[in-house]
Amino acid sequence: MQRRNALLTTNAIVSAALVAALLVALNFLGTEHHVRWDLTATREHSLSPQTIKVLRSLPGPIEVVAFPSFSPETSQVQRYRRVLGTYQYYSKNFQFRLVDPDRNPAEAQKFKIASYGQIVLNRGKASYTVDSESEEQLTNGLLHLLETAKKTVYVLQGEGEIPLDDFTRNGMGTVKQALVSKGFDVRPLLLVQTRRVPEDAAAVVVPSPTRDLLPQGRDALAQYYQSGGKLLILVDPQTPAGFRAWLEPTFHVGAPGGIVVDPVSRLSDPRIPAVTQYPFNDITQNFNLVTAFPLSTPLVPQPRPTGVTITPVVKASDASYVKVNLESENLKFEPGTDVKGPAILAVEVTPVPGAASTPPAPAPKAAPAPKTPGTASAAQGAKPAQAGKPEAPKGTAVLFGNSGFIRNSSLGVPGNRDLFMSAVAWLTQSGNLVSISPRTSPFDAFILGGNQVRYIFFESVVFVPLLLLALGGLVYVRRKSL
Numbered sequence: 001m002q003r004r005n006a007l008l009t010t011n012a013i014v015s016a017a018l019v020a021a022l023l024v025a026l027n028f029l030g031t032e033h034h035v036r037w038d039l040t041a042t043r044e045h046s047l048s049p050q051t052i053k054v055l056r057s058l059p060g061p062i063e064v065v066a067f068p069s070f071s072p073e074t075s076q077v078q079r080y081r082r083v084l085g086t087y088q089y090y091s092k093n094f095q096f097r098l099v100d101p102d103r104n105p106a107e108a109q110k111f112k113i114a115s116y117g118q119i120v121l122n123r124g125k126a127s128y129t130v131d132s133e134s135e136e137q138l139t140n141g142l143l144h145l146l147e148t149a150k151k152t153v154y155v156l157q158g159e160g161e162i163p164l165d166d167f168t169r170n171g172m173g174t175v176k177q178a179l180v181s182k183g184f185d186v187r188p189l190l191l192v193q194t195r196r197v198p199e200d201a202a203a204v205v206v207p208s209p210t211r212d213l214l215p216q217g218r219d220a221l222a223q224y225y226q227s228g229g230k231l232l233i234l235v236d237p238q239t240p241a242g243f244r245a246w247l248e249p250t251f252h253v254g255a256p257g258g259i260v261v262d263p264v265s266r267l268s269d270p271r272i273p274a275v276t277q278y279p280f281n282d283i284t285q286n287f288n289l290v291t292a293f294p295l296s297t298p299l300v301p302q303p304r305p306t307g308v309t310i311t312p313v314v315k316a317s318d319a320s321y322v323k324v325n326l327e328s329e330n331l332k333f334e335p336g337t338d339v340k341g342p343a344i345l346a347v348e349v350t351p352v353p354g355a356a357s358t359p360p361a362p363a364p365k366a367a368p369a370p371k372t373p374g375t376a377s378a379a380q381g382a383k384p385a386q387a388g389k390p391e392a393p394k395g396t397a398v399l400f401g402n403s404g405f406i407r408n409s410s411l412g413v414p415g416n417r418d419l420f421m422s423a424v425a426w427l428t429q430s431g432n433l434v435s436i437s438p439r440t441s442p443f444d445a446f447i448l449g450g451n452q453v454r455y456i457f458f459e460s461v462v463f464v465p466l467l468l469l470a471l472g473g474l475v476y477v478r479r480k481s482l
Helices: 002-032 049-056 076-090 105-110 135-146 173-181 215-226 241-251 373-381 416-427 450-481
Strands: 062-066 094-098 119-123 126-130 152-156 185-189 201-207 230-234 259-261 308-315 321-323 344-351 396-400
Touching: 049 076, 049 135, 062 076, 076 094, 076 135, 119 135, 126 135, 173 185, 173 416, 201 215, 201 416, 215 230, 215 241, 230 416, 241 396, 396 416
Parallel strands: 062 094, 152 185, 152 201, 201 230, 230 396
Antiparallel strands: 062 119, 119 126, 259 321, 308 344, 344 396
């Protein structure tokens, strides 16, 4: 009997130990390899592919210190813990802690916290502060923290370009702020004074000059581009013809003039093409926001450029066309005068790897003229400057046939700001510094038709009460008959 009791006791102890070991193992596996499922329609509790890629490629530990408001009247603590926990889920190198700035003023002062909700990202001795827990700010903060040097973007001024620090309708102060918020150092560039592009330029923006550039200015931009620089050039129908003519021999992209009219895909005016679909290219990859381009001029890439690859970035719809006469008030298509679309509104120009050092193609007006060897020699002889341009360019350029989309008055269109930022990010090889739209719960209105309303009324007000009354009567009759 005692032996049987000992066996039962041992069996119970072993079983309990096995169950405890199983629970410990399951808890360990759940901690180390837990899995989440986001069942929301817009995946508002998930991170974008760009963010996941950044987190999984973190080279070392990132310490994150967040200073949300711990007031019970706000939900900042819970929201910050959820967002930062999601980041930590994708990378063990991402570690965070929450600090109450009211109870720990010394630590808040140490990190120079100016307001509730700021988050400090630390990597070794380097640090970067963002103002909120939004995915866009956090991810771009990580990218800037990983950057070894701050990138400087120069904006050409002094030739009638869009004012850089102007916040009125026609200025570009808002997109400058957007660049600064992404960690770029944005500075004006006065080529009339410097006569060259600074060596620390990550990119140069030329925002639609209203006066023709001086020869030294054009030469400085061309030399910068030829030696590997990055240019973002915006032109309009009113841009001086001399500057537009300079584009073709330099970038193999013509800007003959005229204004793009789109009677199908447009905003309030057919001269404001609205674009919702984009050709395949590096800048608008995974880009699905609508953009609008008020008063655009078409770009015409050369069919067989030498040493470069030209890729359309933005196109108007197939129904678009180009009004050649800018003074005409008739916006209808005039055969024989106007040019059928689809009009190209933006292109990217990239060098062909290993391109041979060859002189560029002659000017476009000289190409169709020769029909005999004699006339060809004369045409080449009339353009001695063209033969002086030695080799294929090493730089990269993005050209837009519009500048209105970056002006303050046009940034209400959802994609205008993001398209400009994506172009700058691509040029400066900061490809992940793109805007990440916040995910919100959609408002799905439940709208009932007339018949549906009547069905619900009869079911809830008439049918169900009558059914209950009939069942009650049936029970009453049966009980009375017993």
